[in-house]
Amino acid sequence: MVITTMEDEQIQQQKQLEQVISERESLGKQLLQRNNERALLFEKIRIQQSILSKGDFHYNQRLEDIHLLKLEVKKLQRKKNILDRTLPNTEELRTELFHLQRELLREKTRNSVLEDQLKPINIHRWRRLEGSDPGKYQLIQKIQALQKRLIAKTQELEERELLLQEKEKLYVELKQILARRPGPEAAEQLQQCRWTIRDRTKKLQALMGELRMLDSKMNEYKSENQRMCSELANIKKKYLNQKRIYSEQRSRTTVEEQEVLPQLNNTPHFTGGGFRIYNPVKL
DSSP states (O other), X not given: OHHHHHHHHHHHHHHHHHHHHHHHHHHHHHHHHHHHHHHHHHHHHHHHHHHHHHHHHHHHHHHHHHHHHHHHHHHHHHHHHHHHHHSTTHHHHHHHHHHHHHHXXXXXXXXXXXXXXXXXXXXXXXXXXXXXXXXXXXXXXXXXXXXXXXXXXXXXXXXXXXXXXXXXXXXXXXXXXXXXXXXXXXXXXXXXXXXHHHHHHHHHHHHHHHHHXXXXXXXXXXXXXXXXXXXXXHHHHHHHHHHHHHHHHHHHHHHHHHHHSOOOOSSOOOOSSSOOOSSOOOO
């Protein structure tokens, strides 16, 4: 009985083993299916990521195009405003042109009617049409004035566009810097930079004030130096004049003394300690 029970248990364990093996095989098949599905999902994810990256690239390109178009629109609006400013009375000119054209048509019709009715009897209906066109010199002056205004406005517009481009470059650089360093730390650093810029601007203003004061002192020193140089030149002139006068007086006195001195006689004069010099004794 023990052997039979052990055999029954062995048979049951064999069945359980076969069941476990079949479950293992089914689980292996399911695992292979899941791996295949996972590989497909990874491939789909990779494709979607590549599509998203391409979409981001095209989106950035469209943003750049939109930015460029906005700049172009602003530029055209600026040009339009400048033209409106240069010609503020366009509506008035248009209305005046319309009225003048209407009067011209009226006068043409009247002229045609008068030409039809032109006869020697209707001489009293004739009238002299008066008009004055501006001269060539006035037109040339007006054209030159308008050209000067246009050149000045274009130069001002170019300067403003250059300043705007510089400001935009600075804005883009600051935006990139802020994008690289997001968060409250960037705000704190920006605040610190603003404080340092404010301090440096104050120092710069103080230095500019000192520079202006030094320039004023330098100008005072220059004026004082020029004044001293002029005084020195005047003193030199006076000294030279005095020296020239003194030399003239001295030469005059020497000439007068030479004239006052008596002429020497032919008789010899002797000087000495009582020795006989005239007719010396020959040895």
